[in-house]
Amino acid sequence: MRRLLDVEGLSVSYAGAPALHDISLVVAEGYVTALVGANGAGKTTTLRAISNIIRKTGSVVFDGREIGALAPDRIARLGVAHVPSDRGTFRALTVDENLRVPTALSGNRAAERDDRERVLHHFPRLAERLGQRAGTLSGGEQQMLAIARALMLRPRLLMLDEPSFGLAPRVVEEVFAILRRIRDADRMSVLLVEQNLGLALAIADHAVVLDAGRVALAGLPDEAGRLQIVRRVYLGA
Amino acid sequence: MSAPSHIERPAITAHPLLTGAAAIAGALALAAGSEATGIVASYTFLHLSLALVMGIAVLGLNVVTGYAGQISLGHGAFFAIGAYAMAMAVGHAAAPIWIALPLAAIVCFCAGFAFARPILRLEGPYLALATFALAIAVPQALKYRHLEPLTGGATGLHFVKPDAPFGLPLSPDRWLFVLVVVVAVVAFGLVRNVVQSGFGRSMMAIRENETAARALGIDTARVKGLAFALSAAVTGVAGALHALLFEFVSPDSYRFDLSLAIFVGGVVGGIATLPGALVGGAFVHLVHRYADAVARALSDTFDLPLTLQPAMIYGVVLICLVYLAPSGIYGAAREMVRRWWMSRPNAGRKPAAPNAP
Ligand SMILES: Nc1ncnc2c1ncn2[C@@H]1O[C@H](COP(=O)(O)OP(=O)(O)OP(=O)(O)O)[C@@H](O)[C@H]1O
Numbered sequence: 001m002r003r004l005l006d007v008e009g010l011s012v013s014y015a016g017a018p019a020l021h022d023i024s025l026v027v028a029e030g031y032v033t034a035l036v037g038a039n040g041a042g043k044t045t046t047l048r049a050i051s052n053i054i055r056k057t058g059s060v061v062f063d064g065r066e067i068g069a070l071a072p073d074r075i076a077r078l079g080v081a082h083v084p085s086d087r088g089t090f091r092a093l094t095v096d097e098n099l100r101v102p103t104a105l106s107g108n109r110a111a112e113r114d115d116r117e118r119v120l121h122h123f124p125r126l127a128e129r130l131g132q133r134a135g136t137l138s139g140g141e142q143q144m145l146a147i148a149r150a151l152m153l154r155p156r157l158l159m160l161d162e163p164s165f166g167l168a169p170r171v172v173e174e175v176f177a178i179l180r181r182i183r184d185a186d187r188m189s190v191l192l193v194e195q196n197l198g199l200a201l202a203i204a205d206h207a208v209v210l211d212a213g214r215v216a217l218a219g220l221p222d223e224a225g226r227l228q229i230v231r232r233v234y235l236g237a
Numbered sequence: 238m239s240a241p242s243h244i245e246r247p248a249i250t251a252h253p254l255l256t257g258a259a260a261i262a263g264a265l266a267l268a269a270g271s272e273a274t275g276i277v278a279s280y281t282f283l284h285l286s287l288a289l290v291m292g293i294a295v296l297g298l299n300v301v302t303g304y305a306g307q308i309s310l311g312h313g314a315f316f317a318i319g320a321y322a323m324a325m326a327v328g329h330a331a332a333p334i335w336i337a338l339p340l341a342a343i344v345c346f347c348a349g350f351a352f353a354r355p356i357l358r359l360e361g362p363y364l365a366l367a368t369f370a371l372a373i374a375v376p377q378a379l380k381y382r383h384l385e386p387l388t389g390g391a392t393g394l395h396f397v398k399p400d401a402p403f404g405l406p407l408s409p410d411r412w413l414f415v416l417v418v419v420v421a422v423v424a425f426g427l428v429r430n431v432v433q434s435g436f437g438r439s440m441m442a443i444r445e446n447e448t449a450a451r452a453l454g455i456d457t458a459r460v461k462g463l464a465f466a467l468s469a470a471v472t473g474v475a476g477a478l479h480a481l482l483f484e485f486v487s488p489d490s491y492r493f494d495l496s497l498a499i500f501v502g503g504v505v506g507g508i509a510t511l512p513g514a515l516v517g518g519a520f521v522h523l524v525h526r527y528a529d530a531v532a533r534a535l536s537d538t539f540d541l542p543l544t545l546q547p548a549m550i551y552g553v554v555l556i557c558l559v560y561l562a563p564s565g566i567y568g569a570a571r572e573m574v575r576r577w578w579m580s581r582p583n584a585g586r587k588p589a590a591p592n593a594p
């Protein structure tokens with residue numbers, strides 16, 4: 001197993017109030033790691049710290065390289081794609097323009113076209129709506145757009161913050177089916193934050209449980225682990 | 238399969254190069270024709286030029302405010318810097334216009350870039366305030382005593398505008414009008430290409446959601462800095478033309494209300510539209526020119542108990558516009574044309590299934 005992302009001793013405070021205490025986690029190359037935990041456990045904060053959007057202490061090693069001090073856009077260009085839970089849709093731009101933001105400054109139109117073709121292969125609903133303003137997409141379509149757009153970065157690590165948030169069960173299923181297909185087709189490494197434990201553990205190869213800013217549990221999401229996690233995090237036992 | 242599906246719109250999609258060439262040819266014909274016949278007075282050309290110059294200034298602001306989403310209440314400063322660059326290059330160094338104009342653009346580009354780096358970290362009202370400070374500071378700096386040999390201090394700088402090139406038999410106002418049209422065509426063409434490029438897309442992504450843009454690998458500081466610099470350069474060229482039209486610059490010609498006028502022009506014309514910049518520029522110039530006369534005429538005609546101030550007229554017109562055309566005059570006009578287009582008798586029928594090329 002190759003460690004694509006290696007986070008160690010990560011701590012974050014918001015205005016003096018600690019949100020993450022010295023957490024460590026690993027994302028293995030080619031696998032899906034689920035980061036789960038109750039509301040306010042620090043999952044979003046962990047992703048933000050890895051992307052260096054917020055101040056933190058500790059070390060973040062990506063692909064053998066310390067990236068803790070790099071600017072967020074540098075980290076993205078190195079291949080860490082972060083899909084935030086608010087999806088960050090460029091509302092006034094079309095779907096097509098949204099998809100072409102990651103390649104906007106690269107200047108290679110042919111590669112951009114190929115990448116778009118490859119990405120849209122997974123998202124037929126977006127392929128039908130390229131000229132539509134992104135702000136008028138449904139919630140599920142905006143989530144798909146956010147994922148598709150992140151894939152346009154040709155990431156080596158895809159970080160998803162609650163892709164199921166606010167979506168109807170059927171749409172959630174659709175999004176996760178696409179995620180599974182992307183994982184299988186591209187052997188994409190994924191760090192998946194998810195409230196919905198069943199969903200997360202069904203797709204994950206490995207799970208990390210956060211509880212009040214600390215790693216409570218990490219391991220294989222087998223049946224026993226699942227029960228233990230549920231008891232501890234969701235029932236408070 | 239993946240050709241963008243275009244939404245039906247009634248755009249008068251003339252080729253931009255053709256439009257530009259037609260504008261220049263038309264301007265030349267109008268200038269030459271009226272020189273011979275006198276049907277359009279020379280000073281009318283001055284006013285057309287001034288309206289167009291404001292349009293170019295608004296176009297510059299539109300780059301950074303309309304497309305990159307960063308408010309600037311200080312673009313009058315770059316207008317002033319461009320004007321002084323022109324006056325100093327022609328007045329002190331006897332530079333020809335074809336050197337002085339690009340020089341003004343470069344000076345303003347550099348000034349804009351230098352200024353942008355520190356202040357574009359600010360957001361919303363703080364950014365507005367910082368740019369406004371620039372609008373106040375630059376005229377003061379131009380009065381600085383030790384720079385007086387260069388800038389002419391508080392009294393300003395006179396210079397003589399060059400005659401028409403190639404021995405063209407045109408009055409100064411007429412040939413400068415042609416020059417202004419040529420510069421406007423170049424400026425609009427340049428900005429159009431930029432906003433439609435990948436760089437333009439990254440500017441708009443920043444406007445829509447800066448954090449998301451950064452998460453997608455856009456170096457937002459660099460893009461904002463370059464957008465501000467380009468914006469300053471375009472507005473600076475407008476200032477340079479303005480100086481040329483009057484053969485004179487002074488700090489008091491470029492007070493902070495000029496910055497506000499440029500901003501008003503941008504909003505009134507229609508932010509993030511290119512034709513809107515022309516409309517906004519014309520609006521600002523017309524108000525500047527006629528608010529006084531309208532105020533006097535209204536006061537006289539209706540025998541009003543109070544003396545109407547030009548600023549009141551300005552204010553009332555602005556309030557009406559904000560209510561009637563919240564997306565700008567150009568936006569409102571486009572919407573009206575679109576409605577009319579959709580309501581044609583056979584609007585629903587499509588000629589043929591649109592095929593991907
Ligand atoms: N910008 C902020 N300022 C202050 N406190 C914050 C900020 N963002 C998060 N916090 C706090 O940090 C803690 C962790 O928040 P975080 O958003 O990481 O939780 P989460 O695990 O993503 O929760 P959820 O599942 O509800 O999204 C919470 O107690 C939260 O209140």
Ligand SMILES: [Mg+2]
Binds near residue numbers: 043044045085
């Ligand atoms: Mg969260």
